[in-house]
Amino acid sequence: MSKIWQENFSNISKNSRPSPIREMLALIRQPGMISFAGGMPAPEVFPVDKFYEGVHILKDDGANLLQYGTTEGYPPLKEFLAEWTAPRMGRKVNPDEMLITTGSQQALDLFAWAMIDEGDLIITEDPSYLAALTVFFNHGGDFIGIPTDREGMMVDMIPEKIEKARAEGKKVKFIYTIVNFHNPGGSTMSVERRKRLVEISKKYNVPVFEDDPYGYVRYDGEHLPSIFSFHDDGVIYAGSFSKILSPGTRIGWVTGPKEIIRNLTVFKQGTDLCSSTITQALVAEYCNKGHLDGHLPTIIENYRVKRDAMEKNLEKYLAPMGATWVKPEGGFFYWINFPKINTNDLFKIAIDKKVAFVPGDPFCPTPGTGIHHARLNYTFSTPEQIEEGMKRLAEAVNELAIPAVH
Ligand SMILES: Cc1ncc(COP(=O)(O)O)c(C=O)c1O
DSSP: OOHHHHTTOOHHHHHOOOOHHHHHHHHHOOTTOEEOOSOOOOGGGOOHHHHHHGGGHHHHHHHHHTSOOOTTOOHHHHHHHHHHHHHHHSSOOOGGGEEEESHHHHHHHHHHHHHOOTTOEEEEEESOOHHHHHHHHHTTOEEEEEEEETTEEOGGGHHHHHHHHHHTTOOEEEEEEOOSSOTTTOOOOOHHHHHHHHHHHHHHTOOEEEEOSSTTOBOSSOOOOOSGGGOSSSEEEEEESTTTTOGGGOOEEEEOOHHHHHHHHHHHHHHTSSSOHHHHHHHHHHHHTTHHHHHHHHHHHHHHHHHHHHHHHIIIIIGGGTOBOOOOSBSSEEEEEOTTOOHHHHHHHHHHTTEEOEESGGGOSSTTTTTTEEEEEOTTSOHHHHHHHHHHHHHHHHHHHSOOOO
16 A cells, blocks of 8 residues: 555554455355355345335425425434334334434444543454444444353453453443344343443443344244333434345444434534435335335245255254354354354355355454354245255265365
């Protein structure tokens, strides 16, 4: 790189790290590859016709919709979301408690601007959502990783970690958690742990960021109350249309105490002024016609079949090789433990066999804890591809365990 750029970069820019998954995706784009690596919705479930029906709003109100909007978000969309999310949030939130964001990824970035100073600590599940770790890291944050089991984050480990960090003079700024159908872990936090987390948050005065893009994509069991619904003022909740309607809309929302929402709004002013007015209006039109509620069962049915296909074929091909996992009750991912295998090595063989996944290590705030894990996405493949992919993966595991003699 030329001197004129190198000498003028910010410190953040010099230390920032790219997403290993995005770089890996380039390797995966090969003909014949079965990919469990991404985190994308199935294209066949996008509600193209129903979404297109809303395009008439351009004729009805085009002069407003093609204009800049307020940073806070398009009021009819916020009104819909306040009503629609009320059962999960425990109440209908006020407009000044909600900000529309450009995907929930933007909520993570705005929150990082608002909260993180160089060297601050963030408590996360270990493993956690890679792009959240990346954005927090790029803002100067460091991590305390808490292991998970089938009931989600093992929250009783948190108090000791906070006390230790404070004894060392460090600041623990917030707890970041993906409570429903974790990415990548697949687990869902039990109600008891949600309540316990709120007790810990109050006792130690550490707020919670509840990231919930998958919460409405549940295949089995009952919906659980949000952490937000148990706390008076210490939780900020992020939701998204990406997994329930379309990631291409880039529309998400964040709900929390009005002082924090105001703070995030100020940072959003400097980031993108406002999320696309026309897209917000199209999403609002779609939702207010009742289409979202009509669409969710279609998604859930499509993905449940795929989740079941992955479960069946994991049992058939990978369980006999010692692989273990928690069956996800919803969401997009399996997190597979291969006790004796380094999944970075497995990845190379798997790519040769034309099946892709993401090795576990980049998801782990504590380096090294993910080397025996793999994240597998099932929503983007057909049940037939899932079966074939599992076969290929089992062959790759076999080859790694017993190297071929040439
Ligand atoms: C846990 C989690 N949070 C946030 C996001 C960001 O989603 P979006 O910006 O598309 O709303 C994702 C996307 O995969 C995710 O898995």
